[in-house]
Amino acid sequence: MLEEKSKSSISIPQKSSFKVSVLRIGHRLVRDDRTTTHAVLVSRALGCERIYMTDVDDEIKNTLKKVNKRWGGENEFQLEIIDNWKQIIRNWKASNGIVVHLTMYGCLINEEIAEIRALDRDILVVIGAEKVPKEVYFLADYNIAIGNQPHSEIASLAIFLDRIFEGRQFDRKLTNESMRIVPTEKGKNVIKIK
Numbered sequence: 001m002l003e004e005k006s007k008s009s010i011s012i013p014q015k016s017s018f019k020v021s022v023l024r025i026g027h028r029l030v031r032d033d034r035t036t037t038h039a040v041l042v043s044r045a046l047g048c049e050r051i052y053m054t055d056v057d058d059e060i061k062n063t064l065k066k067v068n069k070r071w072g073g074e075n076e077f078q079l080e081i082i083d084n085w086k087q088i089i090r091n092w093k094a095s096n097g098i099v100v101h102l103t104m105y106g107c108l109i110n111e112e113i114a115e116i117r118a119l120d121r122d123i124l125v126v127i128g129a130e131k132v133p134k135e136v137y138f139l140a141d142y143n144i145a146i147g148n149q150p151h152s153e154i155a156s157l158a159i160f161l162d163r164i165f166e167g168r169q170f171d172r173k174l175t176n177e178s179m180r181i182v183p184t185e186k187g188k189n190v191i192k193i194k
């Protein structure tokens with residue numbers, strides 16, 4: 001969708017070095033405490049550097065702190081509560097990043113993902129907790145649909161991250177943990193680190 005790059009000229013970088021952050025816009029009071037937490041946990045566990053959130057209270061920071069203390073990540077993943085999402089998008093674009101807005105109305109992910117990966121530029125993934133302002137559709141470099149049916153920002157974020165990182169997000173080690181899971185066929189095996 002970026003004009004300067006035609007699909008036939010896509011070259012896939014051997015080793016991608018782009019970083020991904022998430023901007024989550026809005027908060028639905030009735031249903032959102034769990035989805036807010038899930039947006040943070042999915043971003044953290046699936047390879048992002050940072051999540052920017054609007055309209056949430058500070059409690060979410062304590063939730064993340066507890067998770068990081070136990071399972072690691074304080075050095076790898078940050079949460080920022082922000083007021084001005086437009087400024088975040090503008091700054092992102094000014095520093096040569098691309099903005100990918102996930103929406104059921106966008107172009108299908110299967111058609112676009114190779115092009116987005118090939119750019120090898122830092123990505124800001126925008127998701128909505130509710131209907132997002134129309135401007136987002138025009139500020140974004142890509143409007144991407146994870147299928148053209150409505151579902152959830154958490155599901156669409158998880159699928160997008162898995163596609164963009166091609167599964168390599170699970171190789172990232174989060175540091176400074178106090179507990180570590182030893183993958184086990186049956187039961188739970190957790191060791192204390194400190």
Ligand SMILES: C[S@@+](CC[C@H](N)C(=O)[O-])C[C@H]1O[C@@H](n2cnc3c(N)ncnc32)[C@H](O)[C@@H]1O
Nearest residue numbers: 102103104127128145146147149151152153156
């Ligand atoms: C409650 S849904 C709103 C659905 C919305 N009408 C839309 O534009 O996708 C909240 C968020 O979920 C995400 N979402 C839902 N379905 C999606 C889909 N099929 N593809 C991509 N994102 C989706 C979008 O980020 C949306 O802002």
